[in-house]
Amino acid sequence: MGEGKECSLASVYSSMANLHLLVVMLMVLAMTSADRLNESSSMSLTIEEEKADDIDGGFSSLDGMLQWAIGHSDPAKLEESAKDVQQLPQDEIKKRQSELKELIQNLHMPSDAELMKIAINDLSNSSLSLEDRHRALQELLVLVEPIHNANDLSKIGGLAVVIQELNHVDPDTRTLAAWILGKSSQNNPEVLELGALSRLMKMVKSDGVEEANKGLYAVSALIRNNLVGQELFFAEAGVQLLQDILSNSTTDIRLQKKAVFLVGDLAVAADLEVEKHGSFFRNGILLKSVVDLTSSSDLDLKEKALLAIKSVLQLKGKTSEAAAGVLNDVCAFDASLERMRQQLRELLTTYTDDDEFQRDYAIDLEALLNEVQLIFHTKLPNSSS
Numbered sequence: 584m585g586e587g588k589e590c591s592l593a594s595v596y597s598s599m600a601n602l603h604l605l606v607v608m609l610m611v612l613a614m615t616s617a618d619r620l621n622e623s624s625s626m627s628l629t630i631e632e633e634k635a636d637d638i639d640g641g642f643s644s645l646d647g648m649l650q651w652a653i654g655h656s657d658p659a660k661l662e663e664s665a666k667d668v669q670q671l672p673q674d675e676i677k678k679r680q681s682e683l684k685e686l687i688q689n690l691h692m693p694s695d696a697e698l699m700k701i702a703i704n705d706l707s708n709s710s711l712s713l714e715d716r717h718r719a720l721q722e723l724l725v726l727v728e729p730i731h732n733a734n735d736l737s738k739i740g741g742l743a744v745v746i747q748e749l750n751h752v753d754p755d756t757r758t759l760a761a762w763i764l765g766k767s768s769q770n771n772p773e774v775l776e777l778g779a780l781s782r783l784m785k786m787v788k789s790d791g792v793e794e795a796n797k798g799l800y801a802v803s804a805l806i807r808n809n810l811v812g813q814e815l816f817f818a819e820a821g822v823q824l825l826q827d828i829l830s831n832s833t834t835d836i837r838l839q840k841k842a843v844f845l846v847g848d849l850a851v852a853a854d855l856e857v858e859k860h861g862s863f864f865r866n867g868i869l870l871k872s873v874v875d876l877t878s879s880s881d882l883d884l885k886e887k888a889l890l891a892i893k894s895v896l897q898l899k900g901k902t903s904e905a906a907a908g909v910l911n912d913v914c915a916f917d918a919s920l921e922r923m924r925q926q927l928r929e930l931l932t933t934y935t936d937d938d939e940f941q942r943d944y945a946i947d948l949e950a951l952l953n954e955v956q957l958i959f960h961t962k963l964p965n966s967s968s
């Protein structure tokens with residue numbers, strides 16, 4: 584990465600002016616080397632790739648650079664130019680290729696940190712068009728993928744700017760911002776400190792399916808393995824939020840899957856010294872809504888519900904026994920499991936030889952069901968089965 588080098592927007596944009604040419608040449612290069620697959624070409628993409636690695640920039644491969652450059656170019660113009668170049672005679676193309684080589688060597692390709700700064704600068708500009716705002720957010724979404732970049736985003740003050748976007752009037756802007764925060768939240772407690780959690784939890788209640796999903800994705804990432812985050816989540820009526828999602832049969836199924844997954848996650852990381860955490864897993868309404876999901880026609884949702892209950896039943900000491908008691912008394916868990924077993928068996932009779940994958944999945948699910956039932960019975964107080 585180009586650490587230590589001041590990010591000059593002017594230099595970056597002047598490089599970008601060369602990008603159109605660069606992309607065209609790279610496309611032609613890709614096409615011509617594909618054409619001459621059997622020839623021992625003097626200059627192949629692999630050689631160029633090694634060269635590209637030496638460039639002081641944030642792109643680890645020529646491909647990454649190409650993707651970025653294409654994203655900043657007009658596709659129609661690009662295709663036209665590429666066609667023009669392709670029709671040139673061979674020696675002309677060769678000449679252009681060596682020009683390209685020189686161009687790559689002289690080009691100062693911006694580092695990821697510089698690109699993030701540009702995106703953050705753009706976002707801070709209130710007169711930016713909505714289209715450019717989306718583009719800046721989409722770039723950040725890709726850039727924060729590596730963990731060190733996510734940390735850099737925090738260092739350059741970018742998180743606060745992205746969190747600000749959660750309040751934007753445009754739902755797509757809010758959705759993209761939540762997605763970025765979810766991606767960059769692992770081991771990044773700063774997002775919590777900046778107060779994003781309650782805003783994200785409000786987004787989960789949105790009528791917009793995408794916004795709700797990305798909101799819950801970010802909430803889950805924020806509180807996973809983070810007890811402070813879980814405290815806040817419970818304090819902001821997180822249990823009610825999960826209950827509403829899980830008990831409402833018209834809720835988007837992806838949202839339900841995320842919610843039920845989070846229940847299991849909370850069980851795995853629970854701090855049972857804290858009363859609120861313990862009572863969460865004795866909450867009959869919540870557990871019942873998870874148990875009811877085992878009758879869903881979606882096998883994946885069935886599985887996630889079983890796994891969540893399994894995690895609850897594996898909680899330490901008295902908590903899992905109390906949960907087993909609630910599952911027995913309030914949720915008629917055994918009866919639900921039997922119904923699920925029946926459904927799976929009926930499903931198996933409908934599969935033909937071509938449905939090998941579904942068949943195996945249903946068989947695996949029944950094995951999981953048996954395992955969960957066994958754990959359930961060992962945890963039941965006065966176990967009599």
Ligand SMILES: *[C@@H]1O[C@H](CO)[C@@H](O)[C@H](O)[C@H]1NC(C)=O
Nearest residue numbers: 704705708709710711712715
């Ligand atoms: C803000 O965005 C507008 C519209 O894209 C642009 O004209 C203006 O130069 C930008 N301002 C700054 C400070 O970048």
Ligand SMILES: *[C@@H]1O[C@H](CO)[C@@H](O)[C@H](O)[C@H]1NC(C)=O
Nearest residue numbers: 789790827831832833834835
């Ligand atoms: C169930 O979800 C739908 C769609 O998200 C929503 O419109 C409805 O108000 C919810 N019902 C309850 C009882 O919360």
